[in-house]
Amino acid sequence: MNVNEPLAERLRPKTLKDYVSQTHLVGENGALTQHIKQGLIPSMIFWGPPGTGKTTLANIIATESGRPFYTLSAINSGVKDIRDVIDKAKQSGGLFTTKNPILFIDEIHRFSKSQQDSLLQAVEKGWITLIGATTENPSFEVISALLSRCQVYILNAFNKNDLETLLNRAIESDEFLSKKSIKLKETTALLKLSGGDGRKLLNIFELIVNSYNSETVEITDEAVLQRIQNNTVRYDKTGEQHYDIISAFIKAIRGSDPNGAVYWLARMIEGGEDVKFIARRLLIAASEDIGNANPTALVIANNTFQAVSTIGYPESRIILSQCATYLACSPKSNAAYAAIGMAQQLVKQTGDLSVPLEIRNAPTKLMKELGYGSDYKYAHNYENNFAPQEFLPNEIKNTKLYDPGNNARENAHREFLKNRWKDKYGY
Numbered sequence: 001m002n003v004n005e006p007l008a009e010r011l012r013p014k015t016l017k018d019y020v021s022q023t024h025l026v027g028e029n030g031a032l033t034q035h036i037k038q039g040l041i042p043s044m045i046f047w048g049p050p051g052t053g054k055t056t057l058a059n060i061i062a063t064e065s066g067r068p069f070y071t072l073s074a075i076n077s078g079v080k081d082i083r084d085v086i087d088k089a090k091q092s093g094g095l096f097t098t099k100n101p102i103l104f105i106d107e108i109h110r111f112s113k114s115q116q117d118s119l120l121q122a123v124e125k126g127w128i129t130l131i132g133a134t135t136e137n138p139s140f141e142v143i144s145a146l147l148s149r150c151q152v153y154i155l156n157a158f159n160k161n162d163l164e165t166l167l168n169r170a171i172e173s174d175e176f177l178s179k180k181s182i183k184l185k186e187t188t189a190l191l192k193l194s195g196g197d198g199r200k201l202l203n204i205f206e207l208i209v210n211s212y213n214s215e216t217v218e219i220t221d222e223a224v225l226q227r228i229q230n231n232t233v234r235y236d237k238t239g240e241q242h243y244d245i246i247s248a249f250i251k252a253i254r255g256s257d258p259n260g261a262v263y264w265l266a267r268m269i270e271g272g273e274d275v276k277f278i279a280r281r282l283l284i285a286a287s288e289d290i291g292n293a294n295p296t297a298l299v300i301a302n303n304t305f306q307a308v309s310t311i312g313y314p315e316s317r318i319i320l321s322q323c324a325t326y327l328a329c330s331p332k333s334n335a336a337y338a339a340i341g342m343a344q345q346l347v348k349q350t351g352d353l354s355v356p357l358e359i360r361n362a363p364t365k366l367m368k369e370l371g372y373g374s375d376y377k378y379a380h381n382y383e384n385n386f387a388p389q390e391f392l393p394n395e396i397k398n399t400k401l402y403d404p405g406n407n408a409r410e411n412a413h414r415e416f417l418k419n420r421w422k423d424k425y426g427y
Contacts, residue, residue, distance in 0.1 A: 007206040008199040010174055011166070012056050019053065019060060020169075020198070021162040022155055026057070031153065036064050039099075043123050043130040045108070045138050045147070048155030049243075051197030054133035057155075058104040061131070068101035070128075074110035079118045086122045100126055108132030109141035116143045123149050140280070157196030163187075166198050167205060177209060182217045189221035193228060204228065245271075246281055249324075253282075254289045258328035265317075265324050275316045279305040282323050293333035293407040300326055333405030342401045353393035386420050400425040 013019045016026050016033065025032045035041050041061060046054040062069035070085045089101040103122075105111070122128045123146070130150060134141060138152055158166070164187060171182045190208075194201035204224075209217050211227045245267050252260030268278055279301075286301035304323040308316040362372035377387035390397050404410035404417070404427075418427040 006203055007170060007174060007177070008051075008202040010176075011170055011202060013053075013060065014063065016060055016064060019056065020165050021158050022053065022057070025153055025155070031151075032057070032061065036061060039065060041065055041067070041102070041129050042151050043128075043149055044151040044153055045132045045134060045142060046153055046155055047134050047136075047138050049157045049196060050135055051194075051199035051201070052155040052157060053198065054155055055104070055106060058102065058131045058133070062102045062104075065099065065102075067099045067129070069104065070101060071104040071106070074105055074107040074115075077105075077115075079115055082115065082118045086119075086127060089122070089128045101128055102131055103128040104131045104133070106133050107135070109134040109136040109138070113143055116146050120145055120149070136277075158194075158198050158201075159196075160191060163191050163194060163196070163198065163201050166202060170202060170205060177206070180209065180215050180217055182209060182219065184219050186219065186221040186224075189224040190219070193224070246278075249278075250281060250285050250289075253285050253324060253328045254332065256328055256332065258325040261324045261328045262321055265320055269313070269317050269320070275308045275313060275320070276305065278320055279308050279323075282320070282327060285327055288337045289332055289334060290327060290330045291333045291336040291405075292410050292413060293331040293335075293405055294409065297327055297330050331407040331409070333407055333410055335403055335405040335410060339402040346396065346399065346401070350393075350396060353395050356390060356392075356394060358389065359391060384420075388421070388424075398424060400427075 016036070019026050022030075024030060027033065046057065048054060058071075059069065061067075068089065070089055072081060072085060085103060089103060103119075105119075108116075119130060123130050130146075132138075132142070132150070138147055142150075164184075167184060167187065167190070170177055171184070172178060190201060190205060193204055205219075208219065208224055208227050245264055249261060249264035249268065252258075252264060265278070283298070283301045283305055286297040290297040300323055304319055307319050311319070357371050358373065358375035360367070360372040362368045362374075368374070375389075377389050379385050379387055381387075392399060404413040414427050417425065421427065
């Protein structure tokens, strides 16, 4: 074993038995445990913060399922690299084995659409089993065609017990640290600095231990903070705080607090967060939390996304601040968000209800003869461009899904609907 190899690498587990955390996946009844036992490994995406064992888990799956293992990093691989690996994988898989090779792609969210497209045929034909690792939401960063062919498994940041298990394992099992007399008197500072990242924890721990000139090491919170110059846990755009801080940012906007909004925005900017990630969340907030209370909010958020995509940092900070403060100061309504949620739930409950004949399209003579569209009232032919008619399937007619919020604009919506529909929907 090489002493220059980082502690996290030296302690990398080789079997599921040695794997720490993620019991929902690798516990006795975990999904991945069952896949390995059955010998049926689907293509999958591991989504979670860094240092949670995504790469390690991919290696273990390959080892315990007896499959060839190939790996690429999305940072420095192109389409040619992908095709080369796929060709090798096809050859190593052979014609008479069901154990197709595993191709592991780290940071798959960094692949372009064309790079992700180049994986589709290999996954669909079963030439490879793809395992991708990402710290970003795969719904946004992985193309839908590839995502539909993969299972998505979420890996969680390590909790306190997981992290302390790693520390104790390092003290007891590492070839070099086990020769020292190490006492863990306090762990709060270490755990705080790690941010739930197991790799970061072990690397900090090794740095602290090696800073002592003696074979006896006593770990206290004070000793840790003295030896780590930057002892403030700053925003980590790929770590656990990525999720906590964006949540705080959106909640401040929803709560109409521009001060909180720009503070959490500054935390993300100073941490180097992807400018488009922030702008995307502003777009969502503009519709989910403001909606028809101020429709201009969505326009401004969309323009913000377009602008920062073109400009980038540092100037984008000004545009993001303008948008965030505007959204925070806008009237709030989640009526549109609630309406689509109720509608989707209704669809799930009632299934594929038939479209009423009167509002069906009638492009052919036969359809017209069958009564398609025969009783449809073309709104523009009537006074005030309105004619009462039913637009929902008969089984759920008169159902109100959109209930305008209590604000100036949506109160106007309510009056408009009340004037048109009278008592039909109870506006």
